[in-house]
Amino acid sequence: MIENFNKASTSIKNWAEDDRPREKLAIKGCEALSDSELLAILINNGTKEKSAVELAKDILQLGSNNLNELGKLSLKDFTSIKGIGQAKAITIAAALELGRRRQAANALEKIVVRKSNDIAEFLRAKIKDYSYEVFGVLFLNQANKINHFEIISSGGITGTVADPRIILKKALDADATSLVLCHNHPSGNLKPSQADEAITYKIKEAAKYFDIKVIDHIIVSEDGYYSFADEGCI
Incomplete structure (x- = not known):
C-alpha cells in the first residue's frame, strides 16, 4: 500500500x-x-x-x-x-x-566586422563549450559582413590542426575577401601558443596569393577572448 x-x-x-x-x-x-x-x-x-x-x-x-x-x-x-x-x-x-x-544568431545579426568585439561574443557562443579544441573560420564579404561560419577541424584537449588549403578553398567557394580565424582553449588559458602564432602566419601568407586578408585570429574560452589584431600580432 x-x-x-x-x-x-x-x-x-x-x-x-x-x-x-x-x-x-x-x-x-x-x-x-x-x-x-x-x-x-x-x-x-x-x-x-x-x-x-x-x-x-x-x-x-x-x-x-x-x-x-x-x-x-x-x-x-x-x-x-x-x-x-x-x-x-x-x-x-x-x-x-x-x-x-x-x-x-542574436550576436551575429547584421554584424559588420570592424573590430574584435564585434564578433567575439558570437564566437564564444559558438565554440567555447567544446571540451576539445576546434578551429573555425568566419568568411567575410567585401563589406566586411559575415557570409558564413564553419568549424574546419577539431582535435584533442591540447590542440587541433588547421589545413590552410582547406580554408582557402572554402574561402574561394564562399566568395570571401577576408577571414577571421578562431579557435577555443578548453583549458581557459587565453595566451596563444607558438603553434597558434605559426598557423596564423601560414594562413595569412597563403591567403595573400588570392587577395584574401586575414584580419584577425580570436581565441575564446569561458573567461573571455584574445584577439591577435588587438594585440598587434597580425
Whole structure:
C-alpha cells in the first residue's frame, strides 16, 4: 500500500493542475517555470521512483545548477542518471544546442566586422563549450559582413590542426575577401601558443596569393577572448 502511494505521489498527473509544468506553461507562460520545470517538459515522463521534475533537478545538479555548465555535458553524462535513457538525453542535448544557436544568431545579426568585439561574443557562443579544441573560420564579404561560419577541424584537449588549403578553398567557394580565424582553449588559458602564432602566419601568407586578408585570429574560452589584431600580432 505504501509503495503504491509513493508511485502515485511521484506522478505529475496527480499534482494540482497549476503545478504541472505543461499546464503551468500554458496558463502562465514560459517565464513562470523554473529551469527544472522546463527540463521536465523535455523529459516528458518520470520513473516509478521519481517524477520528471525530480529527474530534471538531478540533471541540473550534473551541471552544478548552471545552464552554461549543463551545455558542456555529453549524452553519456545525461544517461548516467537512472531514468534518463538515450532518447531523453538526445532531446535535452538538442534543446541546449538550439539555445546556443539562438544566442549565436542574436550576436551575429547584421554584424559588420570592424573590430574584435564585434564578433567575439558570437564566437564564444559558438565554440567555447567544446571540451576539445576546434578551429573555425568566419568568411567575410567585401563589406566586411559575415557570409558564413564553419568549424574546419577539431582535435584533442591540447590542440587541433588547421589545413590552410582547406580554408582557402572554402574561402574561394564562399566568395570571401577576408577571414577571421578562431579557435577555443578548453583549458581557459587565453595566451596563444607558438603553434597558434605559426598557423596564423601560414594562413595569412597563403591567403595573400588570392587577395584574401586575414584580419584577425580570436581565441575564446569561458573567461573571455584574445584577439591577435588587438594585440598587434597580425
